[in-house]
Amino acid sequence: MRFSPAVIFAFGLLLCGASLASAQHRLALQGNGKLAIVDRDGKIEWEMKWGGIHDLHVLPNGNFLVQQGAAKVAEIDVKKKEVVWSYDSAKSNGNEGKRIEVHAFQPLADGGMMIAESGAQRIIEIDRSGKLLREIKMKVEHPNAHTDTRLARKLDNGNYLVCHEGDGFLREYDATGKIVWEYDVPLFGKEPKGGHGPESWGDKCFSAVRLPSGNTLIATGNGHSVLEVTPEKEVVWKVEQKELPNITLAWVTTLEVLKNGNYLIGNCHAGKGQPLLIELEPKTKKVVWTFDQFDTFGNDVSNTKALD
Structure with missing residues (x-):
């Protein structure tokens, strides 16, 4: 059976549509004073009032x-849309009276919590009662x-x-606090x-991912780029x-390596008409999906998490 060119063209459009649909993601993110879950169609399925963040995790529960x-x-x-546990670094474990900010934390496999205290x-590292289990001093040249x-x-x-934003350095510390690698x-x-926008320039790295190869993927913040660096x-x-078609990278923030091997890249402070999030196939640098909801979430979405 032979098909006309019009039928073949229509079938191609259907395939493209299916591919794009499969590339969409359910997301957790914060912007415009709300924490939200967005479904694969781009609709908000859950939200609550919440201020700005620099880190975001989804727990097993x-x-x-x-x-x-x-x-x-x-x-x-x-x-329930309520806080069920919290830890205040500004008032705990020797920090009373100091100016403290927290921009990074991580739930650990043993049930504890890692917190980077700027x-x-x-x-x-603390347990859920707030007991201090471990302390590692960091090197900071521009406190x-x-x-x-x-x-x-x-x-x-x-x-x-x-990621040391003020120093423009990425540093790897061992359990004793010794720097074993830095970039x-x-x-x-x-x-x-x-x-903060596309017109800025710097080295204020925001996030990094250690790849299985041993290389490190770095979101360079106002360096407007993502780098892969060897040991x-x-x-x-x-x-x-300006490398990706019709996309301008601004303050490049969170990075995720998806199960399909693609990179999910946060694009903060990029302005109206630019995506907040980009899924990129690294080998070809093909953009397979973007998320652009500037009117809903504003210009300062620094953190996202793919929930699928």
Whole structure:
């Protein structure tokens, strides 16, 4: 049986539509004063009032772990829309009277919590009662409670991978606090320029992911890029500000490596008409999906989490 060109064209459109639909994601995110879950059709299925955040986790029980104010970590019961646990770094374990901000935390497999405390220049691990179990001092060359750190993660090897926003450095610490690897995020020969949008320029890295290869994927913040760096500090892959069709990268924030191998990239402060989130196939740098809800979530969506 032979099909006419029109039928073949229509069938192709159907295939494209199916591919795009399968690429869509159910998301958790915060913006415009609300924490929300957005379904695969882009509709809000759950929301509650909540201020700005710099980190976001979804626990096995479905609850959210988020920043609350400047220095608290809070667990939200999604069904009840209420805080069921919190820890205030500004008032606990020796920080009373200090200016403390928390921009990174991580639930641990043993039930404890890792918290990076900006202002105290330390990583701590606590149990759910708030008892201090471990303290690791960090190297910070430009101390500031707002910029000592952005995202930090405890790795499978027990080390800690920390984005030092103010220093423009990514540092890996072992359990004793010794720096075992660090990377100076490059400016690529340009002079730093202030601001938060596409017009700014800098090395204020926001997040990093250690890949199975041993390389490290880095979201460079106002460097408007994502870099893949080897242990020897060689850049072997990158995507730059204007490289993707019709997309301008601004403050590049969260990174997720999806099960399909694609990268989910946060694009904060990019302005109206630009996606808040981009799914990229790394080998071809093909954009397979974008999320753009500027009117709903505004210009400061720094954190997202794929829920599918």
